[in-house]
Amino acid sequence: MTKTTTLNLNETSSRLVEARELALPSRQEMLSRLPSVERFWDKNRDLLVDAWKEWEESNKAQLIALDDSVIDKNLRDAVNQAWFDPTTESNVSDLWNEVAPGVFLAQFFDKEQVAILREFLEEVANANIPLRPPYGISLNRYGAMLDPRSDGYLAAPEFQAFYNQLLDKYMRPVARMLFPEVMGYDSQTFGFSIKWQAGMDTSLRLHTDASAVTMNINMNLEGEAFTGSEVDFYDPSTGKLNRLSFEAGTAMIHRGNVAHAAQPITSGERSNMVLWLYGNSMQVPQASKQTNTVDAAKRWTTSTEKKDRYAPF
Numbered sequence: 001m002t003k004t005t006t007l008n009l010n011e012t013s014s015r016l017v018e019a020r021e022l023a024l025p026s027r028q029e030m031l032s033r034l035p036s037v038e039r040f041w042d043k044n045r046d047l048l049v050d051a052w053k054e055w056e057e058s059n060k061a062q063l064i065a066l067d068d069s070v071i072d073k074n075l076r077d078a079v080n081q082a083w084f085d086p087t088t089e090s091n092v093s094d095l096w097n098e099v100a101p102g103v104f105l106a107q108f109f110d111k112e113q114v115a116i117l118r119e120f121l122e123e124v125a126n127a128n129i130p131l132r133p134p135y136g137i138s139l140n141r142y143g144a145m146l147d148p149r150s151d152g153y154l155a156a157p158e159f160q161a162f163y164n165q166l167l168d169k170y171m172r173p174v175a176r177m178l179f180p181e182v183m184g185y186d187s188q189t190f191g192f193s194i195k196w197q198a199g200m201d202t203s204l205r206l207h208t209d210a211s212a213v214t215m216n217i218n219m220n221l222e223g224e225a226f227t228g229s230e231v232d233f234y235d236p237s238t239g240k241l242n243r244l245s246f247e248a249g250t251a252m253i254h255r256g257n258v259a260h261a262a263q264p265i266t267s268g269e270r271s272n273m274v275l276w277l278y279g280n281s282m283q284v285p286q287a288s289k290q291t292n293t294v295d296a297a298k299r300w301t302t303s304t305e306k307k308d309r310y311a312p313f
Helices: 003-020 027-031 035-058 073-084 114-125 157-178
Strands: 097-100 103-107 188-197 204-207 213-218 226-228 231-235 240-244 250-255 260-262 265-278
Touching: 003 035, 027 035, 035 157, 073 103, 073 157, 097 240, 103 240, 114 157, 157 188, 157 213, 157 250, 157 265
Parallel strands: none
Antiparallel strands: 097 103, 103 250, 188 265, 204 260, 213 250, 213 265, 226 265, 231 240, 231 260
């Protein structure tokens, strides 16, 4: 090994060490949105990206590769077939059941294979690299921002490849199929993970999302029970709330303008990944456009729009 190579390796390895030595802003400082917090993330953005890359490379032998084998087999097979032949997309739609007006549910993660994803995220939690929790959505102290548009996001390259696969291969065509009007309002992505724990960050008031479509995916393992933490969806036609529960590995997808709330969790833990799609400059469909339809072949395409850097929170 040459002297130059040795120096380069030492310089690279110091990025992980440097990131681990950063003093993360306090929870209260983040909640208060102090200017110093924004400066912290801006100043260290490149450092944290480098640190996550190095962390992943140095732990490759221990980390299990993330891919869509964690997706429920029925959904994975139907989606793969639809990408090959969009006229078969009804096999995908048949897996999504409307459980409340405009709210669809399906088995998304394989009940056993999702353990691979959870193991990866446990390793992330133990990496000692600063991550920004999703304070913007609630006072939640766990989880992470997942999209590169967000400060302090989970920049591990393998996770980012997996994250983009969830959005591009699965969520976007499913959203276009169930809510045809989102076509053209689904080029931008946003995501975060969140954990509800009894006695900690336990509920979320009734709200709508700044998205065209929201997908909320449960990451609990089979047998990892919790009580409470149901999700209420408001039905404007009746003025009533429809209360729904997550089973291990299931996902709910709905328009962002559907009002919903999380009930307090009373025992156990609920781990979720929340994904958003919306258009350029945060555009979402107007009510008058909710009858638009497109050809199936156009639904099963990847967006070519350039990603912007604006984060909803």
